[in-house]
Amino acid sequence: MTAAVMYAVGDVRIEQVDKPEPGPGEVLLKIAYCGVCGSDLSRMFESGPHKLPLICGHEFSAYIAELGEGVTGFEIGELVTVPPMIPCFKCPPCVQGEFSLCEDYDYYGSRRNGAYAQYVAGPAHLLLKVPQDLDPRAAAMVDPAAVALHAIYRTKLRMGDRVAVMGGGGPIGLFSVQWAKLAGAGEVVAIDVSPDKARLALEAGADRATSSNEELEPLIGKGFDLVIETSGVPVVEDLAISITAR
Ligand SMILES: [Zn+2]
Ligand SMILES: [Zn+2]
Structure with missing residues (x-):
């Protein structure tokens, strides 16, 4: 073979x-x-x-x-x-x-x-x-889809929650966006450094997607109820915590 x-x-x-x-x-x-x-x-x-x-x-x-x-x-x-x-x-x-x-x-x-x-x-x-x-x-894609679903299971996601997905245009991020919507999230915002990948997140069902801090700022509001971090990049982990609601 x-x-x-x-x-x-x-x-x-x-x-x-x-x-x-x-x-x-x-x-x-x-x-x-x-x-x-x-x-x-x-x-x-x-x-x-x-x-x-x-x-x-x-x-x-x-x-x-x-x-x-x-x-x-x-x-x-x-x-x-x-x-x-x-x-x-x-x-x-x-x-x-x-x-x-x-x-x-x-x-x-x-x-x-x-x-x-x-x-x-x-x-x-x-x-x-x-x-x-x-x-x-x-x-x-069952394995990567299951990875993202496991992350959702670990949260207390409630109907209508505002969810941010960091690295939202990567493979695990794209699955997280879809699972969050299926689980009843009110709004899902995908955040990704790559504008191309951010566009993919919109295709996957994200309500909004951004790759710039300026665009993100007004979307944060009082913070997201749930933030899923899929990039593994330390600076993004810090950002994830800073945009989470109290
Ligand atoms: Zn064993
Ligand atoms: Zn793998």
Whole structure:
């Protein structure tokens, strides 16, 4: 199969490699679409992954291509996606259901081969079936969409709240804008340094979008009821706190 294999930071080669074999309890997945995560960029071009060589890519949708030994409940050709993290289900945090704190997890495209390839093999019990008529490009976005939804779940968003989304034109920001609207926000203001990305936020349903401090100033009013920060940039975190209502 064809795959993008990473050998070192900045050294990613398109090559022919062996198709993975699904082990017991695993399936072989034929990749439909795979997103490019911000973490893929830093992994491939700055910080490096946990092991090398490695096939990156963890935000993907795929069709079931082969069932490993003992796998039931799936059909060849079925459209699925995955949570990229594969918890061990044995360590103390896992036993308590805190899978994101797993002490011995695996991860597509970081600790095990991912989806910048035609095929990937992985455990069947973590597959997420999606509506079969869903656009497979949308199915590939379940992981980043879930990241933004988790942020909303952590808040006390109430109907009619005024919400600001920092980095509102980035991928997680765009999902945050959409989830906030769906959750009943009265007004969603997207803030992004890039005017192009701010425009994308409007397309995603933001009521207003701005990339300049002058434009933002009159929008702050008595502060936003809820501010979601998706950029991770310290100066933006400071701004987020300063525009939050008392
Ligand atoms: Zn990601
Ligand atoms: Zn664990």
